[in-house]
Amino acid sequence: MKRILFVFLDGVGLGPASPSNPFSTENTAFSMLAGDQRWTQPFTNRSASDHVVRSLDATFGIEGLPQSGTGQASLLTGQNCAEMVGRHFGPFPHSETYDVLDHANLFHKVQALFPTHPAPTAFANAFPPQFFETTRRRSTVTTRCCKAAEVSLRDIDDLRNRRAIPADLTGQVWRDRLDLDVTQRLPAETAEVLAGAVQDHALTFFEYFLTDKVGHHRVDVLPSTLLKDLGSFLKALVGALDPSEVTVLITSDHGNLEDTTHTQHTRNPVPLIVHGWAAPYFEDAADLSDVTPGIVRALRSKNAPTK
Numbered sequence: 001m002k003r004i005l006f007v008f009l010d011g012v013g014l015g016p017a018s019p020s021n022p023f024s025t026e027n028t029a030f031s032m033l034a035g036d037q038r039w040t041q042p043f044t045n046r047s048a049s050d051h052v053v054r055s056l057d058a059t060f061g062i063e064g065l066p067q068s069g070t071g072q073a074s075l076l077t078g079q080n081c082a083e084m085v086g087r088h089f090g091p092f093p094h095s096e097t098y099d100v101l102d103h104a105n106l107f108h109k110v111q112a113l114f115p116t117h118p119a120p121t122a123f124a125n126a127f128p129p130q131f132f133e134t135t136r137r138r139s140t141v142t143t144r145c146c147k148a149a150e151v152s153l154r155d156i157d158d159l160r161n162r163r164a165i166p167a168d169l170t171g172q173v174w175r176d177r178l179d180l181d182v183t184q185r186l187p188a189e190t191a192e193v194l195a196g197a198v199q200d201h202a203l204t205f206f207e208y209f210l211t212d213k214v215g216h217h218r219v220d221v222l223p224s225t226l227l228k229d230l231g232s233f234l235k236a237l238v239g240a241l242d243p244s245e246v247t248v249l250i251t252s253d254h255g256n257l258e259d260t261t262h263t264q265h266t267r268n269p270v271p272l273i274v275h276g277w278a279a280p281y282f283e284d285a286a287d288l289s290d291v292t293p294g295i296v297r298a299l300r301s302k303n304a305p306t307k
C-alpha cells in the first residue's frame with residue numbers, strides 16, 4: 001500500500017525575506033524540502049516526479065485575513081469553505097461548513113478507497129488525559145473531521161507505545177506543564193516515532209500548531225528556536241521514510257509566523273511541499289482546496305485493486 005503522511009503546519013506563509021521574517025534565516029531542512037530555496041518570496045515552483053514544491057493561495061480572492069476555521073476546512077474537504085461561509089472565519093469551524101466536514105471530509109474520502117482496511121486513516125497527535133476530561137470543548141476543524149469519520153483521537157498510552165506523537169514534538173509540555181510521566185524526546189527522535197506510526201495507514205495526519213501560536217505571541221518561544229526544532233523534525237522525518245512508499249505532504253492554512261512585525265495572520269500564499277511518489281498529483285495545485293483532491297487521486301491511482 002502506498003501511503004501519504006500529511007504534516008499540517010498552522011500559520012506558515014511565504015513572505016518577503018526580511019529581518020522580521022524568521023524563514024529568512026538559512027535552515028538546511030526547510031531549504032532541502034523546498035528544492036534548495038528558502039521559504040520566502042519569490043518562491044519558485046518545482047516539479048519533479050518525486051518532489052513538487054508550490055505556493056498555494058490561501059485567500060480565495062476574498063478580502064480580509066484568512067482564518068483557520070475556513071482555511072483548514074478547505075484543506076480537509078477540497079471545498080472552498082471561505083466562499084461557502086462568505087468570508088474568512090476562525091479559529092473554529094463555521095456552521096455553514098458542518099455538513100461537508102461531517103459527511104465528506106478527507107478521512108471519509110480516503111476510507112472509501114479502502115473498504116476492507118481496518119484503519120486506512122489516522123490522526124497522529126497524542127492528546128493528554130486533561131483533554132478527554134473536558135466534555136464541553138469546542139471542536140477544531142481537525143477534531144470535528146476525526147469524530148465525523150470515526151478516526152480515534154490518540155491518548156497518553158498511544159504516546160507511550162509510539163503510536164502517536166506530542167504536538168510540541170518533544171513532550172516537554174506534557175512533562176513540565178501537565179506534569180505527566182512521558183519520555184522527553186528530541187524532535188528528530190519524535191520524527192522516527194512518527195515514521196514508524198505511519199506504516200499501518202494509507203493516510204496519516206499530523207497537526208503542528210505552535211507556528212501559529214508563536215506568530216500570535218501566545219507562546220513564549222522565539223521563532224528561531226521553534227523553527228530550528230521544526231526543521232530537525234522535518235529533516236529526520238523525510239530521512240526516515242522511503243519516498244517510493246510514503247509521501248510526505250507539508251502545507252499550511254494561512255500565513256502568520258513569517259511576519260513578526262504584528263501578531264495577526266497574513267494574506268501571503270502558503271507553501272505546498274510534496275516529497276515522494278504522490279508528487280505528480282499536485283503539479284497543478286493552486287489553492288487550499290486542491291490538497292484533498294490530490295491526496296484522493298494519488299491514493300486511488302496507486303492502490304486501485306487490479307482486475
Ligand SMILES: [Zn+2]
Pocket residue numbers: 011068091212216256265
Ligand atoms: Zn491563528
